[in-house]
Amino acid sequence: MEARVENGGSCEVGKSGWGKSLPVPSIQEIMRSDSQSVPQRYIHENKDRPIISEDLADSPEIPVIDFSFLAKGNEDEVQKLHLACKDWGFFQVINHGVKEEILEKMKAAVAAFFELPFQEKKKYAKAENEIEGYGQNFVVSEHQKLDWSDMIYLFTLPSQNRNFKFWPLSLSGFKEALEEYSREMQKIAEELQANFSVLMGLKRDGLKRLQGGELKQGIRMNYYPICSRPDLVLGISPHSDGTSFTLLLQDDDVTGLQIKHNEAWVPVKPIPNSLVVNIGDATEIQSNGMYKSIEHRAIINEKKPRISIATFMFPDDEQEIGPVEAMIDDQNHPKLYRNIKYVDYVREKFSRKMEGKAHTQFAKLSTR
Numbered sequence: 459m460e461a462r463v464e465n466g467g468s469c470e471v472g473k474s475g476w477g478k479s480l481p482v483p484s485i486q487e488i489m490r491s492d493s494q495s496v497p498q499r500y501i502h503e504n505k506d507r508p509i510i511s512e513d514l515a516d517s518p519e520i521p522v523i524d525f526s527f528l529a530k531g532n533e534d535e536v537q538k539l540h541l542a543c544k545d546w547g548f549f550q551v552i553n554h555g556v557k558e559e560i561l562e563k564m565k566a567a568v569a570a571f572f573e574l575p576f577q578e579k580k581k582y583a584k585a586e587n588e589i590e591g592y593g594q595n596f597v598v599s600e601h602q603k604l605d606w607s608d609m610i611y612l613f614t615l616p617s618q619n620r621n622f623k624f625w626p627l628s629l630s631g632f633k634e635a636l637e638e639y640s641r642e643m644q645k646i647a648e649e650l651q652a653n654f655s656v657l658m659g660l661k662r663d664g665l666k667r668l669q670g671g672e673l674k675q676g677i678r679m680n681y682y683p684i685c686s687r688p689d690l691v692l693g694i695s696p697h698s699d700g701t702s703f704t705l706l707l708q709d710d711d712v713t714g715l716q717i718k719h720n721e722a723w724v725p726v727k728p729i730p731n732s733l734v735v736n737i738g739d740a741t742e743i744q745s746n747g748m749y750k751s752i753e754h755r756a757i758i759n760e761k762k763p764r765i766s767i768a769t770f771m772f773p774d775d776e777q778e779i780g781p782v783e784a785m786i787d788d789q790n791h792p793k794l795y796r797n798i799k800y801v802d803y804v805r806e807k808f809s810r811k812m813e814g815k816a817h818t819q820f821a822k823l824s825t826r
């Protein structure tokens with residue numbers, strides 16, 4: 459059965475049925491009227507609060523991968539990629555070949571969207587029983603702490619998954635910027651996927667086959683308003699991505715993303731024009747845990763709002779995802795995850811609040 463979106467009268471179908479989330483206020487709007495307040499629902503418990511430090515000089519750097527070397531099949535770079543995925547689950551990609559102009563246009567389009575009057579943005583509001591559109595996801599209870607961000611999530615590829623009633627088409631240049639950006643991300647994603655395949659002992663097209671053809675794509679655009687008490691709130695709660703992998707375009711000069719590494723929160727200092735890539739849960743499962751989808755979160759800046767653009771690459775809904783044969787060896791690497799239909803996995807993820815990696819238990823085999 460097709461769940462019906464409630465924000466418009468048109469009959470486009472798009473992609474549907476991944477989950478639902480309770481409606482929440484726009485924190486950007488709350489801050490517009492009173493930038494000093496920190497509403498109770500956003501104040502995290504002591505143990506979850508971030509430590510806000512201006513001094514990032516001593517923190518470790520996540521690995522940097524030169525995409526132009528990967529694309530040429532450079533063995534050393536492939537090995538670097540392997541270690542980055544194994545030891546960090548996160549890396550920054552430089553020399554990816556996407557023109558700066560395309561990245562800038564995309565950032566400008568997203569900034570322009572969030573600058574629209576609230577009444578205008580609300581036209582693209584997500585329905586409670588959908589995850590696409592403007593609003594927030596992963597809100598499952600009136601009591602849960604809320605994240606200090608607004609977002610708009612759109613399915614972008616394959617193009618028949620586009621649900622234009624959620625696209626701000628009246629915003630000049632938005633559609634063109636998003637389509638062009640989406641195409642560029644797909645090209646990078648295909649090369650990365652081919653490399654992951656080889657590193658998992660498959661042919662270059664191995665994961666493509668096991669993920670049900672071309673990678674699917676959805677783009678989540680996040681807006682993090684300023685907060686007078688960034689030490690009390692989180693921009694996005696700790697979570698891992700339920701994707702194959704994710705490509706993140708960050709603001710060049712506001713650091714916000716932090717990843718869990720050796721039990722500590724490590725900031726990802728932006729390299730201008732680079733993309734941050736992280737391994738998602740589907741790759742963790744397919745690699746039988748060799749690569750881990752790492753917990754990450756975003757913190758808030760007191761003085762500058764921040765925008766980020768997350769391109770989620772994921773398998774086909776109907777595809778069964780499980781550890782690939784070459785990654786299982788009964789003696790040393792027993793199978794750690796069960797095979798699971800991808801749509802069942804995402805439904806489990808979207809039925810919960812963001813809570814680190816708790817949702818990944820769903821795919822784990824019990825080990826005794």
Ligand code: OGA
Nearest residue numbers: 678680714715756766768
């Ligand atoms: C996400 C995410 C981090 C960021 O959208 O899944 O982790 O820095 N975003 O915005």
Ligand code: NI
Nearest residue numbers: 697698699754
């Ligand atoms: Ni994420």
